[in-house]
Amino acid sequence: MRNENIPEVHEALSPNLQCDVETVDLVAGEQFSPKYLEIHPQGKVPALTDRDFTLIESRVIAAYLCNKYGAAEETLYPSDPEKRAKVDMMLYVGEWILIEIGSYLNFRNVIFDGEKTRKENLPKVYEVLKQLDNYLQNTIFVAGPNITIADFFAISSLLCLDIVDFDEYGKFPKVFEWIKQMKQFPYFKECHNSGLFKQKKIYQDALRKTSK
Template sequence: MVVKVHGTNYASGPRRVFACFYEKEIEFELVPVNLFSGEHKSPEFLKLQPFGVVPVVQDGDFTLYESRAIIRYYSEKYRSQGTELLGHSLEDRGLVEQWLEVEGQNYYPHVYTMVVQLEVHPLIGLPVDDKVVAEHEEKLAKVLDVYEERLSKTKYLAGDFFSLADLAHLPFTDKLVNSIGKEHLIRDRKHVSAWWDAISSRPAWKKVLQL
């Protein structure tokens, strides 16, 4: 059965899921949700996802939301299909989880705030708060210094294997590099830069960008 993904081709949460589905060779159907008209806050959508955000997947009668939960579930369910995204040992998986948490707690919040200020605010006619941007850029730079150190030792975040930990960084790092003019944060760091080239050139991610 084809998995239904309620979302959009441009939002970062759904893009995490699409990247995972292409890596795992899972067939899916995109059910468009119009974020501009507020469809994600409609009573009908809230029945599927009570917090009013995308994505949500429907797989037969099983419904699941939160992009990082969805990618974990499908990486486990189709473990032997497509790219192995959880590592091979229990310890690999532990480190994948560690870096997924670092992405969710230390990386994403800063990039998200910068994207809201620099991309969303101009779109909806709100002023950009330069102080907020500078504050989060400074914090993100410190986080990326830790990544640089880590990636000087291993090719990918959880070790010498591509995993969900790397994949989860794709949508918002793409924003940083290609939408809000902060590519220097990546390019100023030799190993982070090489890592970004390696993960963003994967066929699965290129397919997401063409969706």
């Protein structure tokens, strides 16, 4: 049975919307190629070109796609000022989550500089999980009763912890329940599993080399 708070893709986006996805190999440094730097001068991903219009910053891209191609019901990014403000707020919270998890994983320095996971920053991860648990006390999803783009960014940030097999979500029951809800989304596995598997292998391989 489908959760009524999770929209099917055809309800959330224009059925005629098509896109070409180009993979950028970050480990190989393709983000610094002259061609890509013309699109994103900072050499980061993702970036979007919509005909002759170019955007960078993932949260901005998500909001733009909802604004331009979203369905009339506006479930993912509502136009109501208060509802949208809540989504925008949780987008910033999601960025904070990613920053703190990133400071713990130390991903780039583990991969390229032979460093290790910064375990001294694990308490900051607990803090963001605690705060997220508080946000979820009275709602199913992070910005209200319906799934929004804020949920997509928050879950993507948390999934980064899977590369170190983080298993302490039991301390944060609302977060744990929310993660289960998110995994019901029709394209959850397609969007996350392959990339997460690759990230985990690269990271764990680098840690093993450092430990030798």
